[in-house]
Amino acid sequence: xxxxxxxxxxxxxxxxxxxxxxxxxxxxxxxxxxxxxxxxxxxxxxxxxxxxxxxxxxxxxxxxxxxxxxxxxxxxxxxxxxxxxxxxxxxxxxxxxxxxxxxxxxxxxxxxxx
Numbered sequence: 001x002x003x004x005x006x007x008x009x010x011x012x013x014x015x016x017x018x019x020x021x022x023x024x025x026x027x028x029x030x031x032x033x034x035x036x037x038x039x040x041x042x043x044x045x046x047x048x049x050x051x052x053x054x055x056x057x058x059x060x061x062x063x064x065x066x067x068x069x070x071x072x073x074x075x076x077x078x079x080x081x082x083x084x085x086x087x088x089x090x091x092x093x094x095x096x097x098x099x100x101x102x103x104x105x106x107x108x109x110x111x112x113x114x
Contacts, residue, residue: 033070033077041069053110056100061108068103075099 012024039046044055044063056072058064064072075083075097087097100106 029077033073036073036076037066037070040064040073041066049107054107055110056105056107059104059106064103064105068105071103072099072105075102 008028012018017024036046040049040056041064044057049055056064056069058068076099079099083097083099087099087101090098091101094101094106096106
């Protein structure tokens with residue numbers, strides 16, 4: 001287990017919840033949704049995207065709005081397997097997840113843009 005998952009497991013034990021059930025996973029999904037929405041909406045990048053030097057933008061490279069970030073983050077936080085699978089099967093040419101397509105956002109490599 002990574003440090004973050006071990007910490008989450010300990011928090012769930014303290015709260016007397018099963019960490020690997022819906023009861024324990026739902027609060028984590030909500031926290032991740034808020035985290036991704038806030039950082040992607042504010043900067044276009046979460047910490048992982050900063051590390052990988054990628055960013056979420058609009059289709060023409062413009063900054064995204066919080067509404068777009070929330071819609072894009074919803075797929076990641078709550079429906080990731082379906083989001084990726086449907087995106088892979090339906091949008092192979094664009095290499096986009098379903099909720100990226102719905103929110104009209106794209107993930108770009110910042111080194112190619114600069």
